[in-house]
Amino acid sequence: MQAQGKPAQLRWGIAGAGGIARRFCRDVNQHGTLGQVVAIAARDQGRADAFAQELALPLAFGSYQALAQSLEVDAVYVAVIHPEHAALIKEMLLAGKHVLVEKPAVTRLKDWDALVALAHERGLLLLEAMKVMCFPAMRTLLARLPELPGPLSLRAAFGSVQSREGKLFDPALEGGAAWDVGVYPLWLYAAFCKQLGLEAGKPEVRLQRAPGEVDLSAHFTFDGAIRAELGASIIEDLDKAAYLSGQWQGQPWTLVIEGKWWNPQGVRWLSGAPDAPWAQEIALPVAGGGMQHEADHFAHCVAEGLLDSAWLPQALTRQVLGWVERGLTPARD
Ligand SMILES: NC(=O)c1ccc[n+]([C@@H]2O[C@H](COP(=O)([O-])OP(=O)(O)OC[C@H]3O[C@@H](n4cnc5c(N)ncnc54)[C@H](OP(=O)(O)O)[C@@H]3O)[C@@H](O)[C@H]2O)c1
Missing domain, CATH: 3.40.50.720 (NAD(P)-binding Rossmann-like Domain)
Incomplete structure:
Protein backbone atom coordinates (compact mmCIF):
# COMPACT_ATOMS: atom_id res chain seq x y z
CA MET A 1 0.00 0.00 0.00
CA LYS A 131 20.94 10.87 -19.74
CA VAL A 132 22.32 14.22 -20.97
CA MET A 133 18.89 15.08 -22.34
CA CYS A 134 17.38 14.89 -18.85
CA PHE A 135 19.88 17.07 -16.94
CA PRO A 136 18.20 20.27 -15.68
CA ALA A 137 20.86 22.47 -17.34
CA MET A 138 20.18 20.81 -20.71
CA ARG A 139 16.39 21.12 -20.34
CA THR A 140 16.82 24.82 -19.58
CA LEU A 141 19.14 25.36 -22.54
CA LEU A 142 16.75 23.52 -24.87
CA ALA A 143 13.84 25.65 -23.61
CA ARG A 144 15.83 28.83 -24.37
CA LEU A 145 17.17 27.63 -27.71
CA PRO A 146 14.44 29.24 -29.85
CA GLU A 147 15.43 32.68 -28.45
CA LEU A 148 19.08 32.39 -29.49
CA PRO A 149 19.93 34.33 -32.63
CA GLY A 150 21.31 32.16 -35.42
CA PRO A 151 22.46 30.84 -37.73
CA LEU A 152 23.63 28.33 -35.18
CA SER A 153 26.66 26.10 -35.32
CA LEU A 154 27.56 23.35 -32.87
CA ARG A 155 30.88 21.82 -31.95
CA ALA A 156 30.86 18.82 -29.62
CA ALA A 157 32.96 15.73 -29.12
CA PHE A 158 33.35 12.77 -26.83
CA GLY A 159 36.73 11.08 -26.74
CA SER A 160 39.06 9.43 -24.26
CA VAL A 161 41.94 6.99 -24.31
CA GLN A 162 40.55 3.48 -23.73
CA SER A 163 42.29 0.20 -22.94
CA ARG A 164 43.37 -1.61 -26.13
CA GLU A 165 42.46 -4.92 -24.48
CA GLY A 166 38.89 -3.85 -23.77
CA LYS A 167 35.59 -4.54 -25.51
CA LEU A 168 35.68 -1.24 -27.38
CA PHE A 169 38.44 -2.48 -29.69
CA ASP A 170 36.63 -5.72 -30.55
CA PRO A 171 34.67 -5.64 -33.84
CA ALA A 172 32.75 -8.76 -32.77
CA LEU A 173 31.39 -6.77 -29.78
CA GLU A 174 30.41 -3.78 -31.95
CA GLY A 175 33.14 -1.69 -30.38
CA GLY A 176 34.46 1.50 -31.90
CA ALA A 177 34.16 5.21 -31.31
CA ALA A 178 30.92 5.89 -33.18
CA TRP A 179 28.79 3.35 -31.33
CA ASP A 180 30.37 3.91 -27.95
CA VAL A 181 30.54 7.67 -27.75
CA GLY A 182 29.66 9.16 -31.14
CA VAL A 183 26.00 8.73 -30.28
CA TYR A 184 26.27 11.44 -27.59
CA PRO A 185 27.11 14.43 -29.80
CA LEU A 186 24.80 13.09 -32.51
CA TRP A 187 21.95 13.06 -30.01
CA LEU A 188 22.78 16.61 -28.95
CA TYR A 189 22.67 17.80 -32.54
CA ALA A 190 19.46 15.88 -33.28
CA ALA A 191 17.80 17.30 -30.15
CA PHE A 192 18.76 20.89 -31.06
CA CYS A 193 17.34 20.44 -34.57
CA LYS A 194 14.15 18.92 -33.22
CA GLN A 195 13.70 21.70 -30.67
CA LEU A 196 13.95 24.29 -33.45
CA GLY A 197 11.85 22.33 -35.94
CA LEU A 198 14.81 22.19 -38.34
CA GLU A 199 15.69 19.43 -40.77
CA ALA A 200 18.77 17.63 -39.42
CA GLY A 201 20.04 16.47 -42.81
CA LYS A 202 22.63 13.82 -43.43
CA PRO A 203 26.19 13.86 -42.15
CA GLU A 204 29.42 13.52 -43.99
CA VAL A 205 31.28 10.85 -42.03
CA ARG A 206 35.05 10.42 -41.69
CA LEU A 207 36.37 7.36 -39.90
CA GLN A 208 39.81 6.34 -38.72
CA ARG A 209 39.53 2.61 -39.26
CA ALA A 210 41.72 -0.17 -40.58
CA PRO A 211 40.09 -3.04 -42.53
CA GLY A 212 38.41 -5.53 -40.21
CA GLU A 213 38.91 -3.30 -37.16
CA VAL A 214 36.70 -0.94 -35.22
CA ASP A 215 36.65 2.81 -35.90
CA LEU A 216 39.17 4.45 -33.57
CA SER A 217 37.68 7.82 -34.26
CA ALA A 218 34.65 9.11 -36.11
CA HIS A 219 33.85 12.60 -37.29
CA PHE A 220 30.39 13.74 -38.40
CA THR A 221 29.89 17.02 -40.27
CA PHE A 222 26.43 18.48 -40.86
CA ASP A 223 26.00 21.33 -43.26
CA GLY A 224 22.32 22.10 -42.81
CA ALA A 225 20.28 24.71 -40.96
CA ILE A 226 22.53 24.08 -37.97
CA ARG A 227 26.12 23.44 -38.96
CA ALA A 228 27.84 20.89 -36.77
CA GLU A 229 31.25 19.35 -36.25
CA LEU A 230 30.88 16.28 -34.05
CA GLY A 231 33.74 14.03 -32.97
CA ALA A 232 34.25 10.71 -31.22
CA SER A 233 37.38 8.83 -30.27
CA ILE A 234 38.51 5.85 -28.22
CA ILE A 235 42.23 6.65 -28.63
CA GLU A 236 42.37 10.36 -27.85
CA ASP A 237 41.16 12.73 -25.14
CA LEU A 238 38.92 15.30 -26.81
CA ASP A 239 37.55 18.61 -25.53
CA LYS A 240 34.94 17.95 -22.84
CA ALA A 241 33.00 21.17 -23.39
CA ALA A 242 30.50 21.72 -26.21
CA TYR A 243 30.14 25.03 -28.02
CA LEU A 244 27.15 26.62 -29.67
CA SER A 245 27.66 29.76 -31.74
CA GLY A 246 25.54 32.28 -33.61
CA GLN A 247 25.38 35.92 -34.69
CA TRP A 248 23.72 38.89 -33.01
CA GLN A 249 23.72 42.37 -34.50
CA GLY A 250 26.52 41.35 -36.84
CA GLN A 251 28.70 40.05 -33.98
CA PRO A 252 29.47 36.40 -33.30
CA TRP A 253 28.58 34.88 -29.95
CA THR A 254 29.54 31.53 -28.42
CA LEU A 255 28.19 29.70 -25.42
CA VAL A 256 29.82 26.75 -23.75
CA ILE A 257 28.07 23.80 -22.13
CA GLU A 258 30.19 23.17 -19.09
CA GLY A 259 31.15 20.32 -16.85
CA LYS A 260 31.66 17.43 -19.12
CA TRP A 261 29.04 18.55 -21.62
CA TRP A 262 27.36 15.13 -21.51
CA ASN A 263 26.91 15.68 -17.74
CA PRO A 264 26.04 19.36 -18.08
CA GLN A 265 26.11 21.49 -14.96
CA GLY A 266 25.67 24.85 -16.63
CA VAL A 267 25.97 27.13 -19.62
CA ARG A 268 28.22 30.19 -19.85
CA TRP A 269 28.77 32.80 -22.55
CA LEU A 270 32.32 32.61 -23.84
CA SER A 271 32.26 35.54 -26.18
CA GLY A 272 29.91 38.08 -27.70
CA ALA A 273 27.76 37.95 -24.56
CA PRO A 274 25.51 40.94 -24.86
CA ASP A 275 23.14 42.22 -22.21
CA ALA A 276 20.33 40.48 -24.00
CA PRO A 277 17.77 38.50 -21.96
CA TRP A 278 18.56 35.36 -23.96
CA ALA A 279 22.22 35.45 -22.93
CA GLN A 280 21.65 34.52 -19.28
CA GLU A 281 24.00 31.96 -17.84
CA ILE A 282 22.61 28.68 -16.55
CA ALA A 283 23.95 27.05 -13.39
CA LEU A 284 22.12 23.88 -12.45
CA PRO A 285 24.53 21.35 -10.98
CA VAL A 286 23.20 17.89 -10.25
CA ALA A 287 23.55 15.64 -7.23
CA GLY A 288 25.67 12.51 -7.71
CA GLY A 289 26.13 11.42 -11.30
CA GLY A 290 22.78 12.84 -12.44
CA TRP A 311 12.79 14.34 -23.86
CA LEU A 312 14.06 11.01 -25.19
CA PRO A 313 11.98 10.52 -28.34
CA GLN A 314 12.19 7.11 -29.96
CA ALA A 315 12.47 8.94 -33.29
CA LEU A 316 15.72 10.60 -32.17
CA THR A 317 17.19 7.25 -31.17
CA ARG A 318 16.19 6.08 -34.64
CA GLN A 319 17.78 9.08 -36.35
CA VAL A 320 21.08 8.74 -34.48
CA LEU A 321 21.19 5.00 -34.99
CA GLY A 322 20.66 5.48 -38.70
CA TRP A 323 23.51 7.99 -38.96
CA VAL A 324 25.94 5.65 -37.20
CA GLU A 325 24.79 2.51 -39.00
CA ARG A 326 25.09 4.16 -42.41
CA GLY A 327 28.40 5.78 -41.49
CA LEU A 328 29.88 2.40 -40.53
CA THR A 329 28.24 0.31 -43.23
CA PRO A 330 31.29 -0.28 -45.47
CA ALA A 331 32.89 -2.22 -42.58
CA ARG A 332 30.13 -4.79 -42.74
CA ASP A 333 30.53 -5.48 -46.47
N1 LIG B 1 25.32 6.41 -19.78
C1 LIG B 1 26.60 6.34 -19.50
O1 LIG B 1 27.19 7.25 -18.92
C2 LIG B 1 27.35 5.10 -19.88
C3 LIG B 1 28.65 4.94 -19.44
C4 LIG B 1 29.31 3.74 -19.73
C5 LIG B 1 28.66 2.77 -20.47
N2 LIG B 1 27.39 2.97 -20.92
C6 LIG B 1 26.69 1.92 -21.68
O2 LIG B 1 26.23 0.96 -20.73
C7 LIG B 1 26.32 -0.36 -21.26
C8 LIG B 1 27.21 -1.19 -20.34
O3 LIG B 1 28.48 -0.58 -20.27
P1 LIG B 1 29.48 -0.91 -19.07
O4 LIG B 1 30.67 -0.06 -19.30
O5 LIG B 1 28.77 -0.85 -17.78
O6 LIG B 1 29.83 -2.41 -19.46
P2 LIG B 1 30.60 -3.53 -18.66
O7 LIG B 1 30.77 -3.16 -17.24
O8 LIG B 1 31.81 -3.92 -19.44
O9 LIG B 1 29.58 -4.76 -18.83
C9 LIG B 1 28.25 -4.64 -18.42
C10 LIG B 1 27.66 -6.01 -18.30
O10 LIG B 1 27.46 -6.61 -19.57
C11 LIG B 1 27.12 -7.98 -19.30
N3 LIG B 1 27.32 -8.89 -20.39
C12 LIG B 1 26.32 -9.55 -20.99
N4 LIG B 1 26.78 -10.30 -21.97
C13 LIG B 1 28.12 -10.14 -22.00
C14 LIG B 1 29.15 -10.70 -22.80
N5 LIG B 1 28.88 -11.56 -23.78
N6 LIG B 1 30.41 -10.29 -22.54
C15 LIG B 1 30.69 -9.43 -21.55
N7 LIG B 1 29.71 -8.87 -20.77
C16 LIG B 1 28.44 -9.24 -21.01
C17 LIG B 1 27.84 -8.34 -18.01
O11 LIG B 1 26.77 -8.61 -17.20
P3 LIG B 1 26.79 -9.66 -15.99
O12 LIG B 1 27.04 -8.77 -14.83
O13 LIG B 1 25.46 -10.26 -16.07
O14 LIG B 1 27.88 -10.65 -16.24
C18 LIG B 1 28.51 -7.04 -17.58
O15 LIG B 1 28.46 -6.83 -16.20
C19 LIG B 1 26.85 -0.20 -22.69
O16 LIG B 1 25.76 -0.17 -23.56
C20 LIG B 1 27.56 1.14 -22.66
O17 LIG B 1 27.59 1.77 -23.92
C21 LIG B 1 26.74 4.10 -20.61
Missing part, protein backbone atom coordinates in the same frame (compact mmCIF):
# COMPACT_ATOMS: atom_id res chain seq x y z
CA GLN A 2 1.24 3.43 -0.94
CA ALA A 3 1.95 6.04 1.74
CA GLN A 4 -0.54 8.90 1.64
CA GLY A 5 0.63 11.81 -0.47
CA LYS A 6 3.64 9.85 -1.77
CA PRO A 7 3.62 9.18 -5.52
CA ALA A 8 3.80 5.56 -6.71
CA GLN A 9 7.42 4.48 -6.93
CA LEU A 10 8.59 2.68 -10.05
CA ARG A 11 10.33 -0.56 -9.04
CA TRP A 12 13.50 -0.91 -11.08
CA GLY A 13 15.47 -4.04 -11.87
CA ILE A 14 18.88 -3.83 -13.50
CA ALA A 15 20.10 -6.33 -16.09
CA GLY A 16 23.92 -6.60 -15.99
CA ALA A 17 26.07 -5.98 -12.91
CA GLY A 18 28.72 -3.88 -14.62
CA GLY A 19 30.20 -0.40 -14.36
CA ILE A 20 27.32 1.83 -15.39
CA ALA A 21 24.79 -0.31 -13.50
CA ARG A 22 26.45 0.69 -10.21
CA ARG A 23 26.28 4.38 -11.04
CA PHE A 24 22.62 4.17 -12.06
CA CYS A 25 21.75 2.26 -8.89
CA ARG A 26 23.51 4.74 -6.61
CA ASP A 27 22.02 7.78 -8.35
CA VAL A 28 18.46 6.43 -8.36
CA ASN A 29 18.49 5.11 -4.81
CA GLN A 30 20.26 8.12 -3.30
CA HIS A 31 18.81 10.96 -5.36
CA GLY A 32 15.80 9.74 -7.34
CA THR A 33 12.30 10.76 -6.32
CA LEU A 34 9.99 8.57 -8.42
CA GLY A 35 11.59 5.14 -8.29
CA GLN A 36 13.85 2.70 -6.46
CA VAL A 37 16.18 0.02 -7.73
CA VAL A 38 15.03 -3.16 -6.00
CA ALA A 39 16.71 -5.88 -8.07
CA ILE A 40 19.92 -6.78 -9.86
CA ALA A 41 20.37 -9.61 -12.35
CA ALA A 42 23.67 -10.96 -13.60
CA ARG A 43 24.62 -14.02 -15.62
CA ASP A 44 26.15 -15.35 -12.45
CA GLN A 45 24.39 -15.58 -9.08
CA GLY A 46 27.56 -14.74 -7.17
CA ARG A 47 28.03 -11.50 -9.08
CA ALA A 48 24.39 -10.57 -8.52
CA ASP A 49 24.64 -11.34 -4.80
CA ALA A 50 27.80 -9.24 -4.44
CA PHE A 51 26.17 -6.30 -6.27
CA ALA A 52 23.02 -6.57 -4.14
CA GLN A 53 25.04 -6.65 -0.95
CA GLU A 54 27.23 -3.72 -1.99
CA LEU A 55 24.23 -1.58 -2.93
CA ALA A 56 21.74 -2.87 -0.37
CA LEU A 57 19.22 -4.30 -2.84
CA PRO A 58 16.60 -6.78 -1.65
CA LEU A 59 16.60 -8.96 -4.81
CA ALA A 60 19.49 -10.64 -6.66
CA PHE A 61 18.88 -12.89 -9.67
CA GLY A 62 21.43 -15.21 -11.25
CA SER A 63 19.92 -14.85 -14.72
CA TYR A 64 18.26 -12.14 -16.79
CA GLN A 65 15.34 -14.55 -17.33
CA ALA A 66 14.64 -14.64 -13.60
CA LEU A 67 14.52 -10.84 -13.54
CA ALA A 68 12.10 -10.84 -16.48
CA GLN A 69 9.77 -13.16 -14.56
CA SER A 70 9.89 -11.21 -11.29
CA LEU A 71 6.57 -9.77 -10.18
CA GLU A 72 8.39 -7.30 -7.96
CA VAL A 73 9.86 -5.30 -10.83
CA ASP A 74 8.02 -2.85 -13.11
CA ALA A 75 10.84 -1.58 -15.30
CA VAL A 76 14.24 -2.87 -16.36
CA TYR A 77 17.33 -0.81 -16.94
CA VAL A 78 19.34 -2.74 -19.55
CA ALA A 79 22.99 -2.15 -18.70
CA VAL A 80 24.80 -4.93 -20.52
CA ILE A 81 27.26 -4.47 -23.38
CA HIS A 82 25.47 -3.15 -26.43
CA PRO A 83 25.52 -6.20 -28.77
CA GLU A 84 23.31 -7.90 -26.15
CA HIS A 85 20.77 -5.08 -25.92
CA ALA A 86 18.31 -6.08 -28.66
CA ALA A 87 17.66 -9.63 -27.43
CA LEU A 88 17.39 -8.52 -23.82
CA ILE A 89 15.00 -5.67 -24.58
CA LYS A 90 12.76 -8.12 -26.43
CA GLU A 91 12.82 -10.58 -23.56
CA MET A 92 11.90 -7.89 -21.04
CA LEU A 93 9.11 -6.45 -23.19
CA LEU A 94 7.65 -9.92 -23.77
CA ALA A 95 7.65 -10.37 -19.98
CA GLY A 96 5.69 -7.12 -19.57
CA LYS A 97 8.48 -4.85 -18.33
CA HIS A 98 9.03 -1.24 -19.33
CA VAL A 99 12.61 -0.83 -20.60
CA LEU A 100 15.20 1.90 -20.31
CA VAL A 101 18.19 0.76 -22.34
CA GLU A 102 21.70 2.13 -22.18
CA LYS A 103 23.21 3.78 -25.24
CA PRO A 104 23.54 2.80 -28.00
CA ALA A 105 20.02 1.36 -27.68
CA VAL A 106 20.74 -1.21 -30.38
CA THR A 107 23.09 -1.34 -33.34
CA ARG A 108 20.61 -2.16 -36.11
CA LEU A 109 17.87 0.23 -37.20
CA LYS A 110 15.57 -2.65 -38.07
CA ASP A 111 15.92 -4.00 -34.51
CA TRP A 112 14.93 -0.63 -33.03
CA ASP A 113 11.88 -0.38 -35.28
CA ALA A 114 10.76 -3.90 -34.35
CA LEU A 115 11.30 -3.31 -30.64
CA VAL A 116 9.47 0.02 -30.61
CA ALA A 117 6.57 -1.64 -32.44
CA LEU A 118 6.55 -4.45 -29.87
CA ALA A 119 6.62 -1.99 -26.96
CA HIS A 120 3.71 -0.01 -28.41
CA GLU A 121 1.75 -3.20 -29.09
CA ARG A 122 2.22 -4.26 -25.46
CA GLY A 123 1.51 -0.81 -24.02
CA LEU A 124 5.04 -0.55 -22.58
CA LEU A 125 7.59 2.25 -22.54
CA LEU A 126 10.94 1.71 -24.30
CA LEU A 127 13.47 4.54 -24.21
CA GLU A 128 17.20 4.94 -24.75
CA ALA A 129 19.03 6.17 -21.65
CA MET A 130 20.54 9.31 -23.18
CA MET A 291 21.29 9.57 -13.72
CA GLN A 292 18.34 10.04 -11.37
CA HIS A 293 16.96 12.63 -13.78
CA GLU A 294 16.52 10.15 -16.63
CA ALA A 295 15.12 7.56 -14.21
CA ASP A 296 12.63 10.07 -12.77
CA HIS A 297 11.63 11.22 -16.25
CA PHE A 298 11.09 7.59 -17.28
CA ALA A 299 8.99 6.93 -14.15
CA HIS A 300 6.94 10.04 -14.84
CA CYS A 301 6.23 8.83 -18.41
CA VAL A 302 5.20 5.40 -17.13
CA ALA A 303 2.89 6.98 -14.53
CA GLU A 304 1.30 9.07 -17.30
CA GLY A 305 0.81 5.98 -19.48
CA LEU A 306 3.06 7.38 -22.22
CA LEU A 307 4.58 5.11 -24.84
CA ASP A 308 7.20 7.64 -25.93
CA SER A 309 8.94 10.63 -24.38
CA ALA A 310 9.30 14.27 -25.39
